[in-house]
Amino acid sequence: TQLLEQSPQFLSIQEGENLTVYCNSSSVFSSLQWYRQEPGEGPVLLVTVVTGGEVKKLKRLTFQFGDARKDSSLHITAAQPGDTGLYLCAGGRAGTALIFGKGTTLSVSS
Amino acid sequence: NAGVTQTPKFRILKIGQSMTLQCTQDMNHNYMYWYRQDPGMGLKLIYYSVGAGITDKGEVPNGYNVSRSTTEDFPLRLELAAPSQTSVYFCASRREQPQHFGDGTRLSIL
Numbered sequence: 001t002q003l004l005e006q007s008p009q010f011l012s013i014q015e016g017e018n019l020t021v022y023c024n025s026s027s028v029f030s031s032l033q034w035y036r037q038e039p040g041e042g043p044v045l046l047v048t049v050v051t052g053g054e055v056k057k058l059k060r061l062t063f064q065f066g067d068a069r070k071d072s073s074l075h076i077t078a079a080q081p082g083d084t085g086l087y088l089c090a091g092g093r094a095g096t097a098l099i100f101g102k103g104t105t106l107s108v109s110s
Numbered sequence: 111n112a113g114v115t116q117t118p119k120f121r122i123l124k125i126g127q128s129m130t131l132q133c134t135q136d137m138n139h140n141y142m143y144w145y146r147q148d149p150g151m152g153l154k155l156i157y158y159s160v161g162a163g164i165t166d167k168g169e170v171p172n173g174y175n176v177s178r179s180t181t182e183d184f185p186l187r188l189e190l191a192a193p194s195q196t197s198v199y200f201c202a203s204r205r206e207q208p209q210h211f212g213d214g215t216r217l218s219i220l
Binding site for chain 1: 114143145150151152153154155158168200202207208209211212213214
């Protein structure tokens with residue numbers, strides 16, 4: 001059973017398009033983290049959200065934590081080829097290790 | 111800054127051989143983790159440690175062993191390599207959040 005479902009699994013878009021990646025669960029998390037991973041490297045943290053309804057912006061990236069703290073979304077505005085990579089969401093609960101989703105592979109072509 | 115260092119970066123093993131994947135961190139983090147990442151499957155937790163001398167099983171511990179004799183080092187041992195253990199292995203560490211990942215060890219069992 002996958003506790004965190006990410007969708008879509010793959011996304012291929014043109015430069016300048018907008019996109020949204022979703023991370024859903026039936027379980028409540030105390031925090032939700034988004035990582036980006038490039039080929040041959042480990043995941044790198046983009047953002048952590050901890051409050052239900054919280055919205056964080058990181059340049060062209062907007063992260064939202066659902067009101068019930070069960071889901072999250074990542075929205076990218078005007079995607080660029082440099083945004084290409086694997087995006088992972090990870091849910092955290094006190095006293096336990098992070099639970100990772102399967103990831104969304106994003107390809108942005110110029 | 112070294113961060114989390116994993117060695118080797120690549121390795122090919124024959125079925126039945128054994129090896130140790132090394133992980134060391136220089137950030138004085140108490141938590142350390144081993145994950146495996148298979149295509150389309152996200153990150154699965156193998157073992158983790160909350161401090162020197164303490165280890166615990168994660169989601170997929172079978173076929174692996176770990177030790178944590180020092181704060182800095184958290185080696186992962188494969189005793190009898192099997193083709194199912196072909197994967198990319200990531201070590202991570204943290205004090206609070208976020209987790210810091212190494213660049214991974216790509217392991218093939220033939």
